[in-house]
Amino acid sequence: MxxxxxxxxxxxxxxxxAINLAVMHALEKKEVLVVDADKxxxxxxxxxxxxxxxxxxCIPCVQKFGKNIYIEIQDLAEKYxxxxxxxxxxxxxxxxxSLLVAxxxxxxxxxxxSDAWTLDHVDLLVTNARLINENLIAMIVxxxxxxxPSVSEVSEINEYLSDFENFRISKSIIKxxxxxxxxFKDGLGCTEFKPxxxxxxxxxxxxxxxxxxxxxxxxxxxxxxS
Numbered sequence: 001m002x003x004x005x006x007x008x009x010x011x012x013x014x015x016x017x018a019i020n021l022a023v024m025h026a027l028e029k030k031e032v033l034v035v036d037a038d039k040x041x042x043x044x045x046x047x048x049x050x051x052x053x054x055x056x057x058c059i060p061c062v063q064k065f066g067k068n069i070y071i072e073i074q075d076l077a078e079k080y081x082x083x084x085x086x087x088x089x090x091x092x093x094x095x096x097x098s099l100l101v102a103x104x105x106x107x108x109x110x111x112x113x114s115d116a117w118t119l120d121h122v123d124l125l126v127t128n129a130r131l132i133n134e135n136l137i138a139m140i141v142x143x144x145x146x147x148x149p150s151v152s153e154v155s156e157i158n159e160y161l162s163d164f165e166n167f168r169i170s171k172s173i174i175k176x177x178x179x180x181x182x183x184f185k186d187g188l189g190c191t192e193f194k195p196x197x198x199x200x201x202x203x204x205x206x207x208x209x210x211x212x213x214x215x216x217x218x219x220x221x222x223x224x225x226s
């Protein structure tokens with residue numbers, strides 16, 4: 001299974017989602033590899049902290065760049081049960097190439113109109129990628145949402161997002177939790193960080209299960225078709 005996290009807008013928490021998905025995979029004893037395809041190297045930095053602090057389970061991370069990254073990812077997929085790619089927040093050769101081999105594409109956005117406007121271009125990238133990778137599943141995740149229940153930004157942005165036929169809107173909403181930032185700087189996932197933030201863990205676990213369920217359904221569909 002190849003999961004790609006990327007998009008057009010920076011600062012939407014793509015690396016945070018990628019590393020938390022990786023940690024939850026690893027804690028379930030799945031063989032997972034993180035591929036940092038963003039030249040800013042945020043995910044690779046998190047991995048180096050995890051190695052420095054000797055945190056278990058070990059989660060390997062490699063950096064891969066260039067338009068031929070999809071070839072290397074396909075080779076790595078033969079060795080690992082799950083590959084999670086952090087492609088960063090811009091239209092790049094790495095993002096476009098990874099879309100050609102990903103099973104699942106997750107693009108996080110904040111609950112703001114300026115973030116939502118960037119989806120027009122990402123939507124086009126998905127359309128083009130599906131000419132080759134026709135089974136690509138694309139999901140929008142509202143991330144860093146306000147924790148104040150009286151703020152209506154999430155419902156307003158969900159209404160706007162419903163117009164994008166290439167994407168499914170995730171049922172899981174990740175709110176702006178301090179625990180996520182603290183865990184990241186310690187080389188941890190949110191589920192490993194103490195004191196535990198039960199709300200953050202519930203939100204990320206919900207996303208994790210949602211991603212796995214869709215990928216399982218896709219695999220069953222392929223098996224039946226074959």
